[in-house]
Amino acid sequence: MEALGMSEILALAVPSDLFPARMQMALSLGWHIVVACFGVGFPAMVVFAEWRSHPRGGKDSDKDMDALAHTWAKAMGVLFAVGAVSGTILSFEMGMLWPGLMARFGQIYGFPFTLEGFAFFIESIFVGVYLYGWNRLPPRIHLLSGLPMIAAGVAGAFFVVAANGWMNTPTGFEIRNGQVVNTDPWAAMFNPSTASQSVHMILAAVMVTGFGVASVYAVGMLRGRSDRYHRIGLLVPLTVAAVAAPIQIGVGDWIANVVAKYQPGKLAAMEGLYQSGTGVPLSMGGIYVDDRLVGAIEIPYGLSLLIHHDPNGFVAGLDRVPPGLRPPVNVTHLSYNVMVSIGFALLGLAAWLAWAWWRRRDIPRTPWFLRAVALSGLAAVVALEAGWVATEVGRQPWIVYEIQLTRDAVSTAPGLRFGFYLVLAVYIVLTVMTAYVLRRLTGAHEASIAPQEPELEEQRVGGGT
Amino acid sequence: MTAAEAVLAIMWVGLTTYALFGGADFGAGFWDLLAGGTERGRAPRRLIEHSIGPVWEANHVWLIFVLVVLWTSFPPAFAAIASTLYIPLTLAALGMIARGAAFAFRHSTDQLAFQRLFGASFAFSSVTTPFFLGTIAGAVASGRVPPGIAAGDVITSWLNPTSMLGGVIAVGACAYLAAVYLCSDAQQHHDLSLLAYFRARAIVIALLLGGIALVGIAVLRADAPQLFNGLISRGLPLILASVAAGIGSILLLARRRPGLARVAGALAVTAVIWGWAVAQYPYLLQPELTVQAAAAPETTLRAMLISLVVGAALVVPSLVFLFTLFQRSHSETSQTAKH
Ligand code: HDD
Ligand code: HEM
Ligand code: HEM
Numbered sequence: 001m002e003a004l005g006m007s008e009i010l011a012l013a014v015p016s017d018l019f020p021a022r023m024q025m026a027l028s029l030g031w032h033i034v035v036a037c038f039g040v041g042f043p044a045m046v047v048f049a050e051w052r053s054h055p056r057g058g059k060d061s062d063k064d065m066d067a068l069a070h071t072w073a074k075a076m077g078v079l080f081a082v083g084a085v086s087g088t089i090l091s092f093e094m095g096m097l098w099p100g101l102m103a104r105f106g107q108i109y110g111f112p113f114t115l116e117g118f119a120f121f122i123e124s125i126f127v128g129v130y131l132y133g134w135n136r137l138p139p140r141i142h143l144l145s146g147l148p149m150i151a152a153g154v155a156g157a158f159f160v161v162a163a164n165g166w167m168n169t170p171t172g173f174e175i176r177n178g179q180v181v182n183t184d185p186w187a188a189m190f191n192p193s194t195a196s197q198s199v200h201m202i203l204a205a206v207m208v209t210g211f212g213v214a215s216v217y218a219v220g221m222l223r224g225r226s227d228r229y230h231r232i233g234l235l236v237p238l239t240v241a242a243v244a245a246p247i248q249i250g251v252g253d254w255i256a257n258v259v260a261k262y263q264p265g266k267l268a269a270m271e272g273l274y275q276s277g278t279g280v281p282l283s284m285g286g287i288y289v290d291d292r293l294v295g296a297i298e299i300p301y302g303l304s305l306l307i308h309h310d311p312n313g314f315v316a317g318l319d320r321v322p323p324g325l326r327p328p329v330n331v332t333h334l335s336y337n338v339m340v341s342i343g344f345a346l347l348g349l350a351a352w353l354a355w356a357w358w359r360r361r362d363i364p365r366t367p368w369f370l371r372a373v374a375l376s377g378l379a380a381v382v383a384l385e386a387g388w389v390a391t392e393v394g395r396q397p398w399i400v401y402e403i404q405l406t407r408d409a410v411s412t413a414p415g416l417r418f419g420f421y422l423v424l425a426v427y428i429v430l431t432v433m434t435a436y437v438l439r440r441l442t443g444a445h446e447a448s449i450a451p452q453e454p455e456l457e458e459q460r461v462g463g464g465t
Numbered sequence: 466m467t468a469a470e471a472v473l474a475i476m477w478v479g480l481t482t483y484a485l486f487g488g489a490d491f492g493a494g495f496w497d498l499l500a501g502g503t504e505r506g507r508a509p510r511r512l513i514e515h516s517i518g519p520v521w522e523a524n525h526v527w528l529i530f531v532l533v534v535l536w537t538s539f540p541p542a543f544a545a546i547a548s549t550l551y552i553p554l555t556l557a558a559l560g561m562i563a564r565g566a567a568f569a570f571r572h573s574t575d576q577l578a579f580q581r582l583f584g585a586s587f588a589f590s591s592v593t594t595p596f597f598l599g600t601i602a603g604a605v606a607s608g609r610v611p612p613g614i615a616a617g618d619v620i621t622s623w624l625n626p627t628s629m630l631g632g633v634i635a636v637g638a639c640a641y642l643a644a645v646y647l648c649s650d651a652q653q654h655h656d657l658s659l660l661a662y663f664r665a666r667a668i669v670i671a672l673l674l675g676g677i678a679l680v681g682i683a684v685l686r687a688d689a690p691q692l693f694n695g696l697i698s699r700g701l702p703l704i705l706a707s708v709a710a711g712i713g714s715i716l717l718l719a720r721r722r723p724g725l726a727r728v729a730g731a732l733a734v735t736a737v738i739w740g741w742a743v744a745q746y747p748y749l750l751q752p753e754l755t756v757q758a759a760a761a762p763e764t765t766l767r768a769m770l771i772s773l774v775v776g777a778a779l780v781v782p783s784l785v786f787l788f789t790l791f792q793r794s795h796s797e798t799s800q801t802a803k804h
Contacts, residue, residue, distance in 0.1 A: 078569055084525060085565030089558045091532050095547025096554055099614045102536050103544035107761035110537030111768060117533045118776035121526045125783045128523060133790055148783070183761070185537075185768045411548045413615035419555045426562055437570050 017416035018407055021097045024420040026392070028090055030385055031427055035083040035434075037384065039123065040153045040202060041209025042076040045237060046130075047146035054139060064229040068236070070134075072213070075438060077131045082434055084124060089423070096419070100409035101399055104180055108173050109166055109400075111185035112159040119156035122148055157205060158198045165193030168391070169262045170400050192262050196255040203248045204387065207346065208380045210241025215377030218370045235363065238373060241380070242350035249343055253306065260307045263401060264316040266394035269327045270336040271303055272296065276317040280304045284337055288329040291318070325397060332394040335386040342383035349376055468767060469538070469760035475773050476534040481738050483527035485642065485731050488635075490524055492643025494564065494591020495636065496666065497584070509647075510584075512659055516650050523784060525565075538769055539759040541612055542749045546601070549610050549617035553597040553628075560594030563587075595639045596632040600624075603631025606741060607689035608751035612759075626688040630681050637674045638734050644670055645714060645730035648723035664718050667726075671715050675708075691751050695744025703743060707736035 046069055053065035091113075095102050101109070126149035133142055166172075172188030173180050217233035260267045268274075272283050272293040282302025286293040304313035318326050349372055356364040363369060399406040466474075493513045500506030500513075536543040547554060567587035600623040604610055607627035610617050622628075644667035651659035685693040696704055714729035747755045760766065 081565060081569035085562050085569070088525070088529060088561055088565075091529055092547065092554050092558050095532075095536060095543050096551040099544035099548035102547070103541050103614065106536040106540030106543060107538075107765045110533060110540065111765065111772075114533045114537050114769060115772055115776075117526070117530050118772070118780060120529065121523070121776075121780050122783055124526055125523050125780070125787050129783075129787050129790060136790065181762070183764050185765050411551065411615050413548050413551050413619050415619065416551070419551065422555065422559065426559060430562065430566055433566060433570055 017413075018410045020417035020420040021410050022406070024423050025093060025097055026389075027420075027424060027427060028086065028093055029392075030388065031431075032083065032086040032090055033384065033388060034208070034381055035079050035086060036157070037205040037208040038076065038079040038212075039083050040157045040205035041207075042072065042079070043123075043127075043146060043150040043153050045209065045213070045240065046072045046076055047143065047150060049236065050146070051143055054143070064232055067229060068233050073131055073134070077127060078434075078437055080124070080127050082430070084120070086430075087120070096413075097411055097416070098399065098409045099411050101404065104404065105170075105173075105400060107180070108170075108183050108185055108188040109163055112162040112166070112189045115189075116156050116159035116163070119152045119159060123152035123156060126152065154202055157202050158194075159189075161198040161201045162189045162191070162194040164391075165197045166191045167399065168197075168259075168266075168395060168401050169193045170403050175403070193258060196251065196258045200248070200251045200255050200387075203244050203251060204380075204384050206244045207241045207248060208377070208384055210237040210239075210244065211346065211373075211380040212237075212377035214238035214241065215374045218373035222367060222370050222374060231363075234373065238353060241346075241376075242353050245343075245347045245350040249347060252340070252343060257307060260315070263395070265318065265321040265325070266327060266332070266391075267307075268316060268318045268321070269329045269332040269394050270390055271315075272329055272333040273303065273315065273317040274319055276315065276320055278304065278312045278314045280313075280315045280317075282306060284341075286333075288333060293333075327394050327396040332390050335389040335393070338386040339383045339390060342379050342386070346376060346379060346383070349373070467757070467760075468763060468770060469756055472534065472538045472760075472766055472769050472773070473756055475770075476531055476538070477739070477742055479527050479530045479534065481735050483524075483531060484638070484734055484738060486524040487527055488595065488639040488734070489642040489646050491591045491595045491636075492639035492641065493647065494588050495640040496643060496647070496663075498588035498592060508656075508659060509662060512647060512650060512654070512656070513643075516647060523787060525561075534769070534773075538761050538766060539749060539756075540761060542754060542759045544614060545610050545612050545616065545750060545754075546605060548615040549619060549622050550601050550604055551615075552619055553600045553604075553623045557594050557597035557601070560590040560597065563590040564594060591639075592636055595635040599632035599635025600628035601631075602635065602741075603628030605750065606631065606692050606745065607685075608691055610750050612750055612754045626684045627692075630677070630684050633677060634674070634681065637670060637677060638737075641667065641670045641674055642730055642734060645718070645723070645727050648718060649727045652723045660721075660723065664721075664723070667718055667730075668715055671711055675711065692741075692744055695746075696740060698744075699746075700740040700744035703736045703740035707733045707740065710736060 049065050049069035049072060053062045053069055055061040126145055129137075129145045130142070130149055133145060137145065166188050169192045170188070171191040172184040172186070174182045214234050214237040217230045220230050221234065256267070256270075259270070272286060272288050273280060274291045274293075279301050280303040281298040281300045282305075283293050283296035283298050286296025288294075301311040303315055304311055307313055307315055318329070352364060352369065352372075356362060356369075395401055397405050397407070399409045493516060497506075497510055497513050500509045532543075535546075563586045567583040567590070570583055603625070604617075604623045604627075607625065609622040609625065609628075644663050647663040648660055648667055651657075651663055682693075685696070710729045710733035714726045714733060717723075717726035717729055745751060747757070749756055749759045761769075
């Protein structure tokens with residue numbers, strides 16, 4: 001009796017928890033995705049470093065490469081454990097926050113998540129094998145055990161992004177009399193957005209990992225530690241990221257074309273475009289008020305050129321979307337601009353490296369280069385978050401594009417917002433702790449740090465020293 | 466057997482595996498919590514930590530597996546459970562974060578204060594998480610989760626006698642499994658004092674669980690009559706099997722056969738989980754939503770079955786590889802570190 005009264009009070013106090021629910025989802029996803037990038041990008045880099053460290057052609061093993069491989073593997077192990085935890089919360093939240101989505105579409109939308117579950121299963125098993133088995137398996141077998149880890153990380157990202165792509169361009173079912181019928185989960189998984197989005201995401205993960213790791217060694221070198229260990233620690237990940245950067249811009253063009261075709265309203269919001277028309281300019285920056293973009297820099301014919309590769313191509317604007325169904329323009333437009341600007345800035349950094357390498361087989365000598373690399377990791381993360389914000393906010397007010405409204409999917413349970421406050425507090429603590437542990441990794445490649453590693457004799461938890 | 470039943474059975478295998486492996490991990494944290502001060506608790510804590518090692522994450526993914534299979538194959542049931550029970554789910558999730566983070570960071574600091582903090586949050590959340598998961602099981606089993614979105618009471622659905630019973634039994638079962646497993650680990654290490662330590666605890670917790678189960682009969686009869694009727698009719702053979710296996714594991718422990726006791730202990734827990742399923746069948750959410758009514762269309766179920774078979778073919782050998790690698794080096798270190 002008394003408890004019933006309590007939930008009634010909660011219901012009275014909180015008419016709608018849509019906003020906190022969105023914020024909770026955004027926070028958890030935005031947090032998970034950063035860590036998850038390392039789960040996609042790190043395995044290949046670690047295995048590469050280990051492979052290069054093995055003795056070959058009569059030469060001894062490469063001590064610096066070996067030390068790097070070990071340090072990176074530890075960081076990978078810690079981030080993997082944190083990613084597993086934050087991902088688990090996400091899967092709870094799908095149902096706690098968006099039961100309307102899951103109840104109706106779980107039968108289609110859920111399928112790639114099942115495959116993702118298997119991919120993560122395999123990844124977590126082989127991260128365990130790889131870290132725990134380092135000195136227990138023969139070197140060749142150990143190296144081979146890294147391969148399933150790499151494949152599973154990439155496959156997992158593909159499946160998850162396929163699920164997200166389905167929210168953008170839902171396929172694989174029909175709706176008759178309000179009922180979802182004729183479901184085809186395979187068709188749903190290979191919806192029109194899956195290919196471009198997953199390639200873009202996997203490249204983004206490679207860039208975040210590459211620039212992110214390189215920036216750590218750039219900071220070290222700026223502090224005067226320019227031994228060989230630091231130089232290859234910078235060069236290997238930076239080269240990987242620099243190769244990905246130009247490809248990413250090409251893929252960005254592809255993905256923008258897919259959005260223009262299937263989600264014209266979202267593209268209009270990303271570009272801040274109200275008036276449909278031909279010969280549309282590309283607008284950067286600016287603020288959208290009263291159906292106009294104020295203070296933007298315009299490149300004539302730019303948008304038509306980008307979308308149709310034709311200066312007179314037709315681009316649909318927000319005027320085609322009924323007022324109640326338009327996404328928030330400013331957030332979408334600005335995050336989109338941020339992502340694209342950073343994409344080009346990182347391309348510039350990659351070109352700088354390529355130029356210096358071509359001329360002198362060395363990284364540029366000026367400390368400005370190291371400063372730029374030191375910033376690049378953060379920049380890549382900002383681009384990643386901005387891209388996701390543009391994608392997700394640009395889909396609003398739909399949770400499933402033109403099929404289901406976000407507000408129809410949200411849970412009606414009373415008191416939902418307190419969950420958000422709690423999750424917010426927990427993520428702040430988790431962020432601080434993760435940063436602290438990763439800091440300890442620099443220069444501690446002997447100690448056993450990752451949770452999957454066999455423990456050294458002098459270490460133990462809770463036991464004191 | 467229909468496709469829906471086949472998927473449900475596979476999901477239940479996943480849940481059982483989570484209980485047996487993930488549950489033992491939780492239980493290890495329970496014993497960590499009770500191990501006493503730094504000095505006194507050192508030896509058991511070392512064994513506990515040693516036994517979790519690199520398999521923790523793999524054990525944990527079973528839960529994810531159950532969730533994704535549930536939401537894809539029985540979407541309305543998942544939506545109803547997650548929305549009505551969002552409070553215990555959030556609390557269990559926070560426990561998982563605390564536990565996972567403490568575990569992930571445990572090696573990373575040598576400062577005593579931090580080590581204590583990580584140790585404490587690991588131990589504490591190892592008890593709260595299975596408790597809240599148990600209340601969720603109790604809520605579903607006692608028919609307090611009606612189909613529909615947040616259609617049940619968000620408070621009383623999990624604050625009720627059956628849920629409390631579920632929570633306590635979950636914590637107890639985890640502790641029991643862990644103690645039995647740790648006995649056999651201690652034996653592998655030829656550590657007789659630790660073997661005696663965990664054997665005493667395993668026997669005590671098994672007797673306690675038996676007592677709780679007796680009280681539970683009365684609770685279920687009054688609070689969850691439909692489940693109770695299922696348990697004493699169709700579910701009875703499994704419940705009796707669980708009792709027999711439980712008693713068997715105590716006797717085996719008393720006779721210093723921890724390896725066999727481990728098997729018996731796992732059987733006892735498995736039988737209870739399947740007893741619940743049999744008692745509740747054909748309802749996913751009592752008293753209205755049946756398995757067939759909640760099931761996704763055939764096309765989805767068929768795709769699920771295909772991917773479950775292919776997935777198992779990939780995952781099972783990999784898991785076996787990880788466990789043998791771990792077990793082998795485990796016994797190697799215990800050979801050299803024998804004391
Ligand atoms: C390192 C990160 C990064 C970089 C440098 C870029 N992007 Fe990006 N972008 C992402 C990371 C990202 C992402 C991983 O955050 C998104 C969110 C959803 C997705 O699939 O990828 C994304 C989404 C996204 C979308 C929306 C897709 C949708 O809504 O379905 C478009 C149109 C672009 N990007 C276009 C570009 C262009 C033209 C870039 C060139 C400069 C670019 N991106 C660089
Ligand atoms: C595959 C991955 C993802 C899936 C399946 C997914 C799914 C969802 C769902 C179900 C919602 C709630 C409904 C809605 O508001 O439309 C949502 C909202 C949101 N997500 Fe994602 N998401 C994914 C990745 C991300 C990432 C990586 C970010 C990073 C920041 C992100 C940012 C957001 C934001 C900002 C919202 C709130 C949008 C708003 O309400 O304005 N998402 N997402
Ligand atoms: C674009 C978006 C995402 C990417 C690229 C991604 C990638 C990953 C990766 C690589 C992992 C392995 C752990 C790690 O390396 O950190 C992971 C873990 C996990 N993710 Fe995500 N994820 C994304 C979004 C989501 C979403 C939307 C959900 C659920 C709704 C989710 C659920 C999980 C779960 C449950 C785990 C834990 C699995 C385990 O224990 O191994 N992820 N994710």
